[in-house]
Amino acid sequence: MKVFVIGAGISGSLVARELSKYDCEVHVLEKAPDIGWGVTKANSAIVHGGYDDPPQSVRAKFAAKGNRLYDELSKELDFDFERVGSLVVAFKEEDINYLKELKERGKKNGVDDLEILEKSELKKVEPNISDEAIAALYCKSAGITEPWEVAIAAIENAVENGAILHLEEEVLDIQTKNQKVSKVITNKGEYEADVVINAAGLFADEIAKMAGVGDFEIFPRKGEYILLDKKLKGLVNTVVFPTPTKKSKGILVVPTVDGGILLGPNAKDLPKSMKYDLGTTPEGLQEVYEKSKRLIPKVELSYTVKTFAGLRPETKEKDFIISATKVWGFVNVAGIRSPGLTAAPSFAKYVVEDILQDQLKINLSKKKDFNPYRKRITNIRDVSLKEWEELVKKDPKYGRTVCFCNNVSEAEIVEAIRRGARTLDGVKFRTRASFGRCQGGFCSLKIVEIISRELNIPMEEVKLNSKNSWIMDGKVRA
């Protein structure tokens, strides 16, 4: 059995990890130079409660279940996950009716830890909330995580268990024979395939077309963000939503797992041709600022660390497409809009257990020696000083700080490269080096130097994140 998973975002990574529990050959094809750089890289990082998805939707089927899987998953894969809780805040009397509706909907979706807080209780949970807030729906089980870290962890664990990762390998075509999957063609070669899992994010519609089952289209919907410095830690303790509109969950104020505060996202539909457009806009950033200030008046833009944008992969139905197709062996994991991050652990199991085994009757036997654990790169944030001292004794590189803002040592950078980072952003997303308030002012060139040394390539060949994202032009003097 040869299974090809297209895309190493949160969806593809968790599917690949589920598959690696069984005796089959698993390949992950990812066109980017690293894991989790599609939709998974830029989102709100919230593990939603799962109460607001329409009860009949595919989203509802997986969101609350996915949320519950996060405790175990975060332990096995050793990534940050905190159940900080979420609030949907009402400003008007009629909003309260909506909160009641949401609570009912939550019940139908199997979310039973919802309560409506009155103003005084709300102030206790969130002292900086606007005085105009009158009530809120509180969901204790909502959490926050680091999405790309989840994807990286899942892939590392899958690879540990035998899966094969192909980076910078783009799927160009899929061949079928007698309505069955037969070959996957990439920029690097051709592979015989029995099963193809289409988890290509924004491009899943194009992949489906290659297999001849392209009956849906994906539209990008942009969301812009402003990230604020850790100095504002405690500005909010929970994920704070306004009462949502039909179109989106609204602009939120969210604590990040490393202590920062995230404002956003807005929502703007873009034409299909703009799936690469990750630029922020003046109007978007202004909207994010104004609306987050309405929730939390103390929001302060002078603490901005950076701004960025993400693209949601939307379909007309506004729902996930997770199903087998008329081409045997070709499975869609498409239209994975929000809450895809939340739902992924659940639908990954569904794809492998229900679709492949039950529906397609593929006989997969469990590996006896599957190792569910993966360890993160050790950082001083996570270990005691004593443990750190031991590490330094073993390897002095643990005592050499490279990123001063986030205290990342040279040993961690080297470890990130050993685990597959090839670019400056690769190191950044794995270690948080240059993610801090100076945004790489002190460390980016040192990291370039270390990558160059470890990979034995000239510094000019180290890239920011993609083939043409060169950093240095060449030598000043020979």
Added chain:
Amino acid sequence: MRREKVDVLIVGGGAAGLAAAISATESGAKTVLLERDRSTGGVLNQCIHNGFGLHVFKEELTGPEFMERLWEELKEDVIRSNFTVLEIKPDTREVITLSEDGIIVFEPKALVMSTGARERPLNSLRIPGSRVAGIYTAGVAQKMVNIYNRLPGKKVLIVGSGDIGLIMARRLKIEGMDVVGVVEIMPEPGGLIRNVVQCLEDFNIPLWLSHTVIEIHGKERLSEVVIAKVDENRKPIAGTEKVIKVDTLVTSVGLIPQNELIENFVEMDPINRGPVVDDYMRTSVEWIFAAGNNVAIHDLVDFVYDEGKIAGMHAARYALGEKLPEVKYEFVRGKNVGVMLPQKFTGTQPFKMYIRPTKSLEKSVLKFSDKIIRKFNWRIRPSEMIDLVVKNFEGFDSKITVEVSNLD
């Protein structure tokens, strides 16, 4: 975990920290200077242009030359590089550090904070557009060229006309890059006039005042930026947009004092963005002294050097058991006073004071509580610090309002 007792511990080995180490050791205190980088010197390392040390050494030196002079003055071996200070504990007076020797906890009697500043990254300005390769702070570009021997690109626009931006414009031009120009959002250049002349005019590099970058474009590497003229409120004026094709953007949009280690327990000045200090360079915590760009951003290394010496000397006196005088006077910011230090003083000794006006004025006076202290017959500007020696404090109340106003 090892413990080490010292008299004076200096955190940060730039010009301020080195100067503090010189005077602390001269005062007879057992001193250790911790530097988190591979080598001391701070920004001096990367500044191979000259213009350092005119006041201190009466010579124009390059940054590294100035640094070497400081090393020569340092008689004792007190420097420890590759040491990162992780935490300063105010109640137990412990300083926890990480180095290749593991975790070392210092127990100093006095401490000098001389951690300098970091550059403000462009990302923090919320300029809309793509996040692509080819955007560097001036410091990164400077290190790339001067330390790593690599060029950041082929064609560059500089954002910000502070001294560092101006110096980088010249450097990159000399090294063969096409320097399209410098944009400055304010109506006046942000750096010293001598640098505008020597770095731009002498090299025919245009300076666009009242202009800013409003958008950034590119797929993977930067391909173009859009600039526009701004009105008095620094808002872009519609219709004035201009597309500039460049593969590199070098930004010099400000320095931010680094005080993360102490800002939670030391009184901070919101304008300087550094600790409030007195004429002994003592902070609100009696055993912690501070000097250099972490106290406030300084124009010249000479000022930083002087401050470091004062801080080091008094930290040593304090550490060796002397009781320093109490603060008696306080300066309060009045009209047109931005960065200002010290904010407090004891009245026991003459001291140097630094003030940055908030606006440019043709002819002006400096007043202490309505008394004229100094007249300026030249144009003063925010980019150039006013420095003066304060000697006479007789007849002043304990609170002195400082004001810079038009001479009329």
